[in-house]
Amino acid sequence: MRKVLLLVCCISGLALQCVNSRLCSTNSKPYDLFGTKTLYENVAGDLPNQRARAPKRCSPIFVYGLIRHGARYPGNDAVIELRKLKELTKSINVTGRATLCKKDLEAIRNWKIWTDEYNDSNLTAYGANEMRQLALRLQQFLPEILSAGTPASKYRFTSTESTRTIDSMEAFVESLSQGSFRDEIKNFTEIVTEEIDPINDENCNRYVREVDDNDNITEEYDKFVEGPIVTQMSRGIARRLGVPSSMITNDVVNRLYDDGCYSEQWVTGKNAPWCNVFSKKDLKLMEYGSDVEDYPERGYKFPVTYQQNCFLSKEIVNMVKKAGDDDLREKEQNVLARFRFAHTSNIVTLAANLNLYSDEPGPTADAFYSQQNRAFRMSYFSPSAANLVFVLYRCEIGKRTRYTVQVYWNEKLLKSYPACPSATHRARGMCNLETWLWQYRSFVAGSPTECNQEEICA
Known part of the structure; x- marks a missing residue:
């Protein structure tokens, strides 16, 4: 019966939580x-x-x-981050309670680094x-x-x-x-x-002085990533991967999102296995966070930015x-x-x-x-x-x-x-x-x- 429930979850057109608490990704992209x-x-x-x-x-x-x-392609520094993600695959489901279903966990375990320094x-x-x-x-x-x-x-x-x-x-x-x-x-x-x-x-010297060299430029973004909603998201990612919460720091979340999820999509045009560790709400949250980070440097906050x-x-x-x-x-x-x-x-x-x-x-x-x-x-x-x-x-x-x-x-x-x-x-x-x-x-x-x-x- 448990196998039947897992199968129904994995072939469903929706990302449902089954009776056995296993979550399966859909065939389509959860968020664009x-x-x-x-x-x-x-x-x-x-x-x-x-x-x-x-x-x-x-x-x-x-x-x-x-x-x-x-x-x-991403820059050279992404290759280092991708190697760290490859190391993370060795820890998948160490708790034995991962809530991602088997096919998604296997896709992550079998994931390969898809770029190198020459594509900088x-x-x-x-x-x-x-x-x-x-x-x-x-x-x-x-x-x-x-x-x-x-x-x-x-x-x-x-x-x-x-x-x-x-x-x-x-x-x-x-x-x-x-x-x-x-x-x-x-x-x-x-x-x-x-x-x-x-x-x-x-x-533009004034831009460098007022924006680039401004120590307070990331104040809102820092408050965002340290807030309760991002903490809750990190815990959810840890549960899906079956790893201790302490492993999913803000740096790891950004690595999963930046280098594991959207960078691969940018190259292939297809959904990447790492994207499945995020819920749709998580991806909306990460998109919002990137806007919080970008606004001071590209929006109306500092007039010199656009002037x-x-x-x-x-x-x-x-x-x-x-x-x-x-x-x-x-x-x-x-x-x-x-x-x-x-x-x-x-x-x-x-x-x-x-x-x-x-x-x-x-x-x-x-x-x-x-x-x-x-x-x-x-x-x-x-x-x-x-x-x-x-x-x-x-x-x-x-x-x-x-x-x-x-x-x-x-x-x-x-x-x-x-x-x-x-x-x-x-x-x-x-x-x-x-x-x-x-x-x-x-x-x-x-x-x-x-x-x-x-x-x-x-």
């Missing part, structure tokens, strides 16, 4: 959100088709995309495919701009010097171009070294402004598409600087239950292959020409934000360019209120 290590496919939106994207008589004339690299933070095959597929979807969305017939000189591609961003850029460009055009378009790609990269945190993105904000706003200026377009060779390949901080601080999400109070140590619908959520903000895309349209209305802007965040249309308070067509998020530029006047070159990178970071 892992902060910045969330897979893009789990949170991405759906770009509209050509006809649905804008009203009639409106044509796209410029696109700017800021794109985070695709899913990558490099783009995975899965991550390269994320880039290719994103390029194809953007091409289908904006064929007037991103078609193979467009001269290569109309494109600009820039990457930071990290191998993972360079490889992401190359995969994106490869998917976007064909034949001899692929070789030609490479003449318009550029790698910016970190020393001169204007969107690198280390170049230092002055350069990038100005680049985007002024390129959109130039593309919407008939005189400039006639006098100068106009670029139709600009893509930058960078990192999660670039995505999130740009969004904050442009006020694309609410600046309501960020996540705190004791607000897990009340902040399930929080505004600051890195899983949705910056998964692998995260992107912010700005599209400028020219609309012919009678004898008048009007320019409008759409903004997409991870392929989701933003229909209302402070710079777009009264969209011309709300369902399509068509923001009047003049209103948009006025709201972002601190990023317009020559404006009396133009932001200054050097002053911000002094």
Whole structure:
């Protein structure tokens, strides 16, 4: 009878606790959100088709995309942590009372280290495919701009010097171009070294002083991991593995989550055996903890965090402004598409600087239950292959020409934000360019209120 109960538990479509107290994982992933290590496919939106994207008589004339690299391998230090997890497998069920069922315990015992030092933070095959597929979807969305017939000189591609961003850029460009055009378009790609990269945190002395070197920066996170809810979670993990509670310290919990669970998922795209030691609530708790940790360094808590993105904000706003200026377009060779390949901080601080999400109070140590619908959520903000895309349209209305802007965040249309308070067509998020530029006047070159990178970071 006990065997029958165990079998029913293991083949059930739900993670049930059976009469014999054995817990079995499901075949599907218990939870999809892992902060910045969330897979893009789990949170991405759906770009509209050509006809649905804008009203009639409106044509796209410029696109700017800021794109985070695709899913990558962990850094070299993860190999050390993975070896420690391998040692932990030798202690599985030493108490003889493990509540995970036999198949999950065996999967953990038989688990093998899946990476080595040679993969140090490099783009995975899965991550390269994320880039290719994103390029194809953007091409289908904006064929007037991103078609193979467009001269290569109309494109600009820039990457930071990290191998993972360079490889992401190359995969994106490869998917976007064909034949001899692929070789030609490479003449318009550029790698910016970190020393001169204007969107690198280390170049901002004020950020280093107020945030990086701030001894109190982890205060909320420290309170969170030392709180009763995390202690309770650790005890639950110990029971599932059948080990003494003293073995499951905060360091071990982080190792199980970071290196055992989501890092392997990022590489393979599949659920990892170590993920099964966490309940769904546990995984939500760990995701929340990562937001508590990230908020001071990437959210609204310290203004310099996002204000230092002055350069990038100005680049985007002024390129959109130039593309919407008939005189400039006639006098100068106009670029139709600009893509930058960078990192999660670039995505999130740009969004904050442009006020694309609410600046309501960020996540705190004791607000897990009340902040399930929080505004600051890195899983949705910056998964692998995260992107912010700005599209400028020219609309012919009678004898008048009007320019409008759409903004997409991870392929989701933003229909209302402070710079777009009264969209011309709300369902399509068509923001009047003049209103948009006025709201972002601190990023317009020559404006009396133009932001200054050097002053911000002094």
